[in-house]
Amino acid sequence: MSEQLSNARLVKRLLFTVVAMFAFGFAMVPLYDVMCDALGINGKTSGTAYQQETEYIDENRTVRVQFLATNAEGMSWSFGPQADELSLHPGETREVLFHASNPTDHPMVAQAIPSVAPSKAAAYFHKTECFCFTQQVLQPGESVMMPVRFIVDPALPKDVKHLTLAYTLFDVSDRMPEKLAMSAPQAN
Amino acid sequence: MSAVIDHHHADHAHGPAKGMMRWVLTTNHKDIGTMYLWFSFAMFLLGGSMAMVIRAELFQPGLQLVQPEFFNQMTTTHGLIMVFGAVMPAFVGLANWMIPLMVGAPDMALPRMNNFSFWLLPMAFGLLVSTLFMEGGGPNFGWTFYAPLSTTYAPPSVTFFIFAIHLAGISSIMGAINIIATILNLRAPGMTLMKMPLFVWTWLITAFLLIAVMPVLAGVVTMMLMDIHFGTSFFNAAGGGDPVMFQHIFWFFGHPEVYIMILPAFGAVSQIIPTFSRKPLFGYTSMVYATAAIAFLSFIVWAHHMFTVGIPITGELFFMYATMLIAVPTGVKVFNWVSTMFRGALTFETPMLFAIAFVILFTIGGFSGLMLAIAPADFQYHDTYFVVAHFHYVLVPGAIFGIFASAYYWLPKWTGHMYDETLGKTHFWMSFIGMNLAFFPMHFVGLAGMPRRIPDYNIMFANFNMVSSIGAFMFGATQLLFLFIVIKCIKGGPKAAANPWEGAEGLEWTVPSPAPYHTFTTPPEVK
Numbered sequence: 001m002s003e004q005l006s007n008a009r010l011v012k013r014l015l016f017t018v019v020a021m022f023a024f025g026f027a028m029v030p031l032y033d034v035m036c037d038a039l040g041i042n043g044k045t046s047g048t049a050y051q052q053e054t055e056y057i058d059e060n061r062t063v064r065v066q067f068l069a070t071n072a073e074g075m076s077w078s079f080g081p082q083a084d085e086l087s088l089h090p091g092e093t094r095e096v097l098f099h100a101s102n103p104t105d106h107p108m109v110a111q112a113i114p115s116v117a118p119s120k121a122a123a124y125f126h127k128t129e130c131f132c133f134t135q136q137v138l139q140p141g142e143s144v145m146m147p148v149r150f151i152v153d154p155a156l157p158k159d160v161k162h163l164t165l166a167y168t169l170f171d172v173s174d175r176m177p178e179k180l181a182m183s184a185p186q187a188n
Numbered sequence: 189m190s191a192v193i194d195h196h197h198a199d200h201a202h203g204p205a206k207g208m209m210r211w212v213l214t215t216n217h218k219d220i221g222t223m224y225l226w227f228s229f230a231m232f233l234l235g236g237s238m239a240m241v242i243r244a245e246l247f248q249p250g251l252q253l254v255q256p257e258f259f260n261q262m263t264t265t266h267g268l269i270m271v272f273g274a275v276m277p278a279f280v281g282l283a284n285w286m287i288p289l290m291v292g293a294p295d296m297a298l299p300r301m302n303n304f305s306f307w308l309l310p311m312a313f314g315l316l317v318s319t320l321f322m323e324g325g326g327p328n329f330g331w332t333f334y335a336p337l338s339t340t341y342a343p344p345s346v347t348f349f350i351f352a353i354h355l356a357g358i359s360s361i362m363g364a365i366n367i368i369a370t371i372l373n374l375r376a377p378g379m380t381l382m383k384m385p386l387f388v389w390t391w392l393i394t395a396f397l398l399i400a401v402m403p404v405l406a407g408v409v410t411m412m413l414m415d416i417h418f419g420t421s422f423f424n425a426a427g428g429g430d431p432v433m434f435q436h437i438f439w440f441f442g443h444p445e446v447y448i449m450i451l452p453a454f455g456a457v458s459q460i461i462p463t464f465s466r467k468p469l470f471g472y473t474s475m476v477y478a479t480a481a482i483a484f485l486s487f488i489v490w491a492h493h494m495f496t497v498g499i500p501i502t503g504e505l506f507f508m509y510a511t512m513l514i515a516v517p518t519g520v521k522v523f524n525w526v527s528t529m530f531r532g533a534l535t536f537e538t539p540m541l542f543a544i545a546f547v548i549l550f551t552i553g554g555f556s557g558l559m560l561a562i563a564p565a566d567f568q569y570h571d572t573y574f575v576v577a578h579f580h581y582v583l584v585p586g587a588i589f590g591i592f593a594s595a596y597y598w599l600p601k602w603t604g605h606m607y608d609e610t611l612g613k614t615h616f617w618m619s620f621i622g623m624n625l626a627f628f629p630m631h632f633v634g635l636a637g638m639p640r641r642i643p644d645y646n647i648m649f650a651n652f653n654m655v656s657s658i659g660a661f662m663f664g665a666t667q668l669l670f671l672f673i674v675i676k677c678i679k680g681g682p683k684a685a686a687n688p689w690e691g692a693e694g695l696e697w698t699v700p701s702p703a704p705y706h707t708f709t710t711p712p713e714v715k
Contacts, residue, residue, distance in 0.1 A: 007297055007373055014365045018403050025407025025437060029422060032433045039500070072426065113425050119498060170426030175419065 045114050049133065050126035050151065057091035058154045065152065067096060068166040075171045077102055077110060077138070082145075090154040093128065098167070100136060101143035109176040110136045112167045121163045124153035135172060137179050203705045212307075215299035216705065217284050220306050222602070224281025225595075227309055229671070231273030232588075234317070236664050238266035243626070243660040249647045259643035260328035261320060267331025271449065272356045273313050275583065278591045279452040280305075280363045283391050286598060287367060289696035289703065290385045292376025292712045297369035305362035312355035319345035319352075330641060332442065335423035335434040339415045346416065350409045357402045364398035367391055376695070378714035382476070385694050386469065389476050390455030393483045397444045397451070400487075405441040408434065432497050439490035447486045450550075450582065451479060453590025454521060457543045459694070460597050461525050464540035465532030466691035471524040478517035478524075485514045495566045504563040511561035515554065522551055537689075538612030542593035545585055545620055553581030556631065571641075574634025580627045584663075585620075592619070592670070599677050600684030604702030607677040615673060618666035625659025 036044050065088060067081035082097040102108050112132040116122040127133075131146035138144060152163075173180060204210050204219065214220060241262045245253050254262070284302065288295055296302045319326035324343035327333065338346060371392045375384070384392075411422040411434075421427025423434045462469045469475065491499055491507040499507075525547050534540070556578040560566055569575060592615075599607050629652040634640075638649050645653065687697035695714070699707045 007369055010369050010372060011298070011365055014368060014399055017399050018361055018365075020403075021400055022403035022407050025404040025440075026411075028404075028437050028440070029411075029433065032430070032436060111426050120500065168425065172426050175427060 045116055045122050045125055045127060049130070050128050056154055057089050059089055061090055061154075062087050063090060063152055063156065063160070064162045065094075066162070066164045067098075068164060069098060070166065070168045072168050072170045075110070075169050076104055077108070077169060079167075079169045088152060090152045090156055093149060093151050095129075095147055095149045098131065098146045098148065099143060100138065100146060100169070102138035102140060105140045107137060107139050107173075107180055108171060109173045109179045110138070111170050111172045112136075113170065115166045115168070117164045117166065118160060121156060121160050124156040124160075125163065125165065126151045126153060132167065135176060135179060213303070215295070215303050217288050217296045217299070217302065218602075218703065218705065220296075220302050221281045221283075221285030223306055224277050224284055224309075227306075228274050228276075228278035228281060231269050231277070231313060233667065233671075235266050235269035235274055236667060238262045238269070239660060240664050242266060243657040245643050246645070246653050247657040248654070249645050249650050251644055254643070256643045257325060257328060260330075260641070261326045263641050264327045264330055264333075265316070265320065268316065268327070269313065270583075271331065271445070272353070272360075273309070273316075275449045275587045275591070276360060277309055279391075279394070279449075279587075280360070280367075282387075282452065282456070282591070282594050282598075283363075283367050285602065286696060287370055287388055287391060288374070289601075289699065289707060290388050290694055291371060291374060291379055292695050292708045292714065293370055293374035294706065294709050294711075296366050297374055298366045301362050302366050305359045305366065308355050308359040308362075312352045312359065315348050315355065316352035319343075319348045322348070332438060333412075334438070335412060335415070335431050339412050339423055342416070347413065350413050353409045354406055357406045360398050361402050364395035364402075367395040368399070371395075376708070376711040376714050382473070383714065385455075386458035386472070386475055387452070387455035390451045390458075390479050393479050394448050394451045397448050397483055397486070401441040401444040401448075404437065405445075408437045408441065411437075432494075435494050435497060436490070439493045440487075442493065443490040444483070444486040446579075446582070447482060449587045450590075451483070453546065453587050454479065456590050456594040456597070457525065457546050460539050460543040460593050461528050461547075463597070463689050463692045464535050464537060464543075465529045466534075467528055467532045468693075469524065470527035470530075471520070474520055475524055478520040481517040482514060485510065485517070489514065492561055492563075492566070495563045496570045508561055508563045512558060515558055518554055522547060522554075533691075535690075537596075538607070538609065538616055539593045539597035541613065541616045541620075542589045542596065545616070546589045546593065549585030549589070549624075550582060553578060553583075553586060556581060569634065571639055572634040573630040573638045573640055576640050577627050577630035577634055580630070584623050584627065589619075592616075595674070597689075598696075599674070600688040601696060601699075601701050601703055603678050603681075604684055605677050605681035606684050606688060607673055607681065611669065611673045611676070615666060615669050618669065619663055622659050622661075622663030622666055626656050626663055627659070629653075629656050629659075 064085055066085040067083065069080045071077065071079060077100050079100045080098065082099065086094060086096060088094050100110070114127075114130070114132050116125045127148060127150045129147060129149040131148065136144065136146065148165075150165075204216065205213070211219065211223060241254060242259065245251070245259055284296065287293075316326075322343075322345040324345060326343070326345055327338070327349045329337040329342060333349075371384070371388055411420070414420040415422050415424060415429075421429040423429050423431050425431065458469055458475060489507055489511045491503060492511045495504055495507075529544075536544075556574065560569055560575065560578055596607060596612055633649045633652045636649070638645050684701040686700050688701065689697075695708075695712060696703075698712065
């Protein structure tokens, strides 16, 4: 009899482990973001505007920032930066414009996802304003100029002399029906 | 306790039920073990015929036999069927048959669940194989099913693939729970943990690995399901997700998984080598601790599969050193096997031949693994045939030779007959030569840059690929000989004694051959 009981107890414990590990699989999702944030890896930049303005500008140092724009598969917009690259001093606020236009005959919603290379520089790349913080809705044939304002932190590691800000533009019209609906009256 | 035994006698004292329903309803560990073994052999032949399609297409450069879309489905389903359908169920089958006999238990601890966990498998693989006949074809994204290839760009049949993985996963988890409960609760009096045969030890550790990582696999395919059907963005960058995260979660499962496929083989070989060396196993305790160390390390090395995705340098270094550390306990094991054979009275029956080939060839696979562990070198090797050569060297002469060795070793116990030794040795040598011909040249074409999972290649790789294909056909055809040997052994042959091997030790050899339908209904005494 005692054996039967201990079987049931053991199985209960093992099943609990199974459930816990299933939950752990899902816990890895937020954990992954926390780790990437904390360690400044993966080239992910912050998804919200940088508030604090740095006073100090490091005039002795010049960093090249290169801009890339890519369309994800199935995205038909024309999309690109106005300037391919800028040279700047860490600490100064600069702005660059990206143009986007919708050549199709239907309104579309787009989301740009930024990434910084080398990935260790991502934590030092602060955007005070970015079109990537929100989605863009464009009517058929409409064009728009979209600003990015950013500061490269003077604390940027010394060996980084050149960094790349890359945007990938995704078509998210299917995911954002309400945004399309809001713009519908104009479209008709 | 006595009430339990009486009940047992009243119900089952008459031997197996008659007819088909015996197999459908059975809760007998030997019946279920047999079904697992036949099922895994059927899957081995099915996955093997897919490998034959792959090698036939790669026999010459250019596209001859199949379209690239179908080729992709072949590489994917070959991997999935071999991993989840052939190797894992074969070891569960061996565990079902042998663990109760080895620890002196009357049956598995949870016999009804045992029946259920077996019968889930034909459902899972029926579902998986049926996807090949669906519109858009079966899974074509590689057995690692990286997102977004397996989500955004997957064929519509991917949902069936996800459910097949769920079912196979549930089956493995239940099998593992059953094995842990049997080992921890049903050992004969006197059988302390450190007196358990090594096959039992390695399976106990494997079962814990299964319980830890199969739920993570279930989690990752559930996330895929949600991304595909419920509009979430776990792996979709447009919605804030990250495809690289898929690889982290997958390999958190995937690396322990490769040890799930090899640890029971370590255990089986640790039974077989002492038998045919007529010496006790050298370093039993260190074997147990080495197995546990490998299992622990398998959890902290997963990113060595992802060196090229762009992880920071400190990460690369950590995963590189942690991976290399696995060579230490593995080296302990190889040392112990060799020391067991050293100055032993060796004979070379078929199980021993497979076991020795296991030690040598698995070590070669381990060394190419060490090369791949070197992060800067991995940038050269990543996704080439060198990787294919590496994991086939650890899985074919590793896991599969381990299974063959076990099958020959315990066939007399299962069937009551000796297998045909000449045919067994023929099977070994044909497999050995075929396997090396098939996989050794892959090292060279891989180092020269031939990418994996592509149906065509540069003509400079033509000769090596032709050799590989000839070896693969030889290896494949030889397995039909194994089928013949097993059937012949079941039908007849010289009578096997209770202990047909001169040097074999252990409780399984104290029961008659073939093992009666019910064994150890009264627990044996272990000194």
